[in-house]
Amino acid sequence: MSIPADAPILTSAAMREAEAACAVQGTPLSELMELAGVAVADIAWRMGAGAPILILCGPGNNGGDGYVAARVLAARGVAVRVAALAEPATDLAKSARAGWSGPVETIDAALASAPLIVDALFGVGLSRPLAHDLTLLLRRFVGRRVLAVDVPSGVESDGNADWMPPLAADVTLALSALKPAHVLLPTAPACGRVLLAPIGIAPHGTMRTLPPLKAATPAATAHKFNRGMVLVFAGPMPGAAGLASASALRAGAGYVVLEGSERAPLSAIITESDARFGERLSDPRVGAVVIGPGFPAGDELLFDVEAALDSGKPLVLDAAAISAALPRLCETPCRAILTPHEGEFARAFPELYGSKIDRAKAAAVRTGAVVIYKGADTIVAAPDGRVVAAWPGSPWLATAGTGDVLAGACGAMLARGGDAFDAAVAAVGWHIAQAARIGRGLVADDLVRE
Numbered sequence: 001m002s003i004p005a006d007a008p009i010l011t012s013a014a015m016r017e018a019e020a021a022c023a024v025q026g027t028p029l030s031e032l033m034e035l036a037g038v039a040v041a042d043i044a045w046r047m048g049a050g051a052p053i054l055i056l057c058g059p060g061n062n063g064g065d066g067y068v069a070a071r072v073l074a075a076r077g078v079a080v081r082v083a084a085l086a087e088p089a090t091d092l093a094k095s096a097r098a099g100w101s102g103p104v105e106t107i108d109a110a111l112a113s114a115p116l117i118v119d120a121l122f123g124v125g126l127s128r129p130l131a132h133d134l135t136l137l138l139r140r141f142v143g144r145r146v147l148a149v150d151v152p153s154g155v156e157s158d159g160n161a162d163w164m165p166p167l168a169a170d171v172t173l174a175l176s177a178l179k180p181a182h183v184l185l186p187t188a189p190a191c192g193r194v195l196l197a198p199i200g201i202a203p204h205g206t207m208r209t210l211p212p213l214k215a216a217t218p219a220a221t222a223h224k225f226n227r228g229m230v231l232v233f234a235g236p237m238p239g240a241a242g243l244a245s246a247s248a249l250r251a252g253a254g255y256v257v258l259e260g261s262e263r264a265p266l267s268a269i270i271t272e273s274d275a276r277f278g279e280r281l282s283d284p285r286v287g288a289v290v291i292g293p294g295f296p297a298g299d300e301l302l303f304d305v306e307a308a309l310d311s312g313k314p315l316v317l318d319a320a321a322i323s324a325a326l327p328r329l330c331e332t333p334c335r336a337i338l339t340p341h342e343g344e345f346a347r348a349f350p351e352l353y354g355s356k357i358d359r360a361k362a363a364a365v366r367t368g369a370v371v372i373y374k375g376a377d378t379i380v381a382a383p384d385g386r387v388v389a390a391w392p393g394s395p396w397l398a399t400a401g402t403g404d405v406l407a408g409a410c411g412a413m414l415a416r417g418g419d420a421f422d423a424a425v426a427a428v429g430w431h432i433a434q435a436a437r438i439g440r441g442l443v444a445d446d447l448v449r450e
């Protein structure tokens with residue numbers, strides 16, 4: 001599974017707006033369909049490697065892309081067959097169908113398979129789950145190589161429903177932009193390797209996939225305080241804050257103070273008794289405060305979160321600190337990154353609905369903070385509507401303590417100054433890159449070793 005880096009993501013509504021804008025600017029939609037069909041044919045040509053190809057066409061423009069691809073592949077000498085669910089229903093699909101001179105088979109129990117199946121049944125126009133009998137017919141092809149056009153058929157492209165496609169794709173060719181379903185669970189794994197065909201629409205939007213990690217070399221004039229000083233507050237379980245403090249240092253902070261713990265995980269980390277917390281909060285050199293890792297919910301946490309909010313410092317609020325800070329954040333937004341996992345998000349924002357992207361965006365608007373909604377399909381959302389989707393991350397991060405490491409990395413990125421959303425995206429990228437470097441069998445401590 002893989003996804004193009006720093007690629008645009010559009011909902012179906014935004015996709016239609018972009019299409020309409022393209023038409024207004026003078027590019028006929030038939031031209032876009034031609035480009036889409038040629039892009040599908042190119043990938044099918046490579047995947048098929050000379051073997052016969054069966055293209056399944058639906059009634060809409062997704063099916064239209066399939067007819068164009070069939071025509072192009074046949075012209076290249078490929079043994080290509082077409083099978084359709086119904087006659088084309090749109091003018092574009094009708095004219096694409098007219099360009100295919102071969103036979104059109106029916107999708108029924110007698111339909112013979114092929115080594116490569118191109119799934120051009122439904123794209124962003126799917127409005128309800130696939131019929132049960134069609135699902136059963138398609139399941140007969142499970143095990144064949146599958147190229148999905150735009151999205152695997154059966155998937156709700158905006159990620160609002162967890163309908164699973166009967167045929168998971170080995171490769172999905174996203175047209176113009178990725179769709180939320182490519183980067184959200186449970187559908188993302190069914191998309192396989194996602195490729196992007198930029199077919200002439202310039203997608204304007206605020207959602208993207210994770211950008212490549214920038215190598216952040218300190219400036220020649222750097223010193224430990226201007227690289228960012230991070231204050232990590234340890235609760236009753238100091239191991240978690242220890243991981244966060246070590247990660248802040250490894251992710252590039254110049255100076256890290258671990259407040260309220262005597263056990264520094266690295267000699268370079270300064271430990272102090274929590275009696276100095278108030279004093280440290282007014283230290284002008286402190287660029288970010290991390291609070292939450294290792295804290296159970298309770299009065300002690302509430303008191304410390306209040307003090308951190310009062311300080312006006314940029315904050316990373318993790319675990320129980322998220323719910324503790326919520327009433328204040330909703331009243332007076334501050335420069336903060338919240339890092340909830342699924343359970344913490346549900347506790348803090350039980351009333352939000354929609355796709356994971358919609359809920360992350362709504363939580364960011366409500367709190368005025370950047371939200372990193374963690375999971376295998378991590379979403380980073382800013383109050384101004386920017387979103388970065390981090391699928392597929394690393395499965396090795398699904399282990400205890402990695403969330404504390406992410407919180408520390410957020411502290412390091414936030415303490416440098418600059419935009420909190422960019423800091424959160426950089427921290428998520430750093431976290432995934434560390435995990436990718438270590439791979440098999442990693443434990444959270446490995447992420448903060450050299």
Ligand SMILES: NC(=O)C1=CN([C@@H]2O[C@H](COP(=O)(O)OP(=O)(O)OC[C@H]3O[C@@H](n4cnc5c(N)ncnc54)[C@H](O)[C@@H]3O)[C@@H](O)[C@H]2O)[C@@H](O)CC1
Nearest residue numbers: 032033060061062122123124125126127128129130150176
């Ligand atoms: N946006 C773009 O840049 C382009 C999009 N194109 C293609 O156009 C697709 C969207 O086309 P459409 O809007 O025509 O939509 P689709 O082709 O995805 O499907 C719409 C059709 O399916 C029917 N339908 C919906 N749900 C159904 C269900 N569960 N069972 C049976 N029938 C169902 C609808 O009544 C309609 O006839 C994209 O996914 C892409 O493949 C390309 O042709 C060209 C450029």
Ligand SMILES: [K+]
Nearest residue numbers: 119122151153
């Ligand atoms: K499809």
